[in-house]
Amino acid sequence: MRGIPDPDDARRWIAERRDAVLERLAEVEKRLAEVRTSRADWTDEEHDPEGFTLTFEWQQAEGARAAHQAELDELELAAARVAVGSYGICRSCGLPIPHAQLELRPARTTCVSCAENSPAGRR
Ligand SMILES: [Zn+2]
Numbered sequence: 001m002r003g004i005p006d007p008d009d010a011r012r013w014i015a016e017r018r019d020a021v022l023e024r025l026a027e028v029e030k031r032l033a034e035v036r037t038s039r040a041d042w043t044d045e046e047h048d049p050e051g052f053t054l055t056f057e058w059q060q061a062e063g064a065r066a067a068h069q070a071e072l073d074e075l076e077l078a079a080a081r082v083a084v085g086s087y088g089i090c091r092s093c094g095l096p097i098p099h100a101q102l103e104l105r106p107a108r109t110t111c112v113s114c115a116e117n118s119p120a121g122r123r
Contacts, residue, residue, distance in 0.1 A: 004088035004096050011082055013106040018075050025068040031061045074107035090114055 005013075035058045039051070081087035090097050092114035101112050108115070 004085075005099050005102060007082050007085075007087070009099070010087050010102070010106065011079070013103050014075050014079050014082070017106045018072065021068050021071050021075070025065065025072070028061050028065045028068065032058070032065065035061060071107055074109075078107045092118065 035054055039054050039058065078087060088097050088099075088102055089095070090109070090111040092110045095111065097108065097111045101108060110118075
């Protein structure tokens with residue numbers, strides 16, 4: 001029977017994922033800085049098509065940044081669960097989450113079948 005992952009594996013998955021997210025976060029920050037610079041030249045956003053595009057890009061980048069930061073927070077929590085030995089247990093069905101699913105998304109707190117059965121917003 002499969003149990004929870006080896007703590008060393010879990011820590012490695014979390015660390016690798018954190019690196020990847022940090023890399024993406026850095027790219028998003030760079031894009032935000034670029035848009036900020038361009039936007040300074042386009043103050044009349046409502047009537048300016050380019051200003052509108054920049055606003056859209058800004059919102060996209062802001063959204064991506066928030067998502068990356070949320071995932072970093074989740075990864076912190078995942079690392080804390082590794083430390084106390086509760087990592088890799090589905091909080092919905094209480095069964096071990098398949099390792100392949102954890103390797104793909106180390107911050108997940110439910111197994112894929114539970115996640116599919118409980119659409120976001122319900123709970
Ligand atoms: Zn489950």
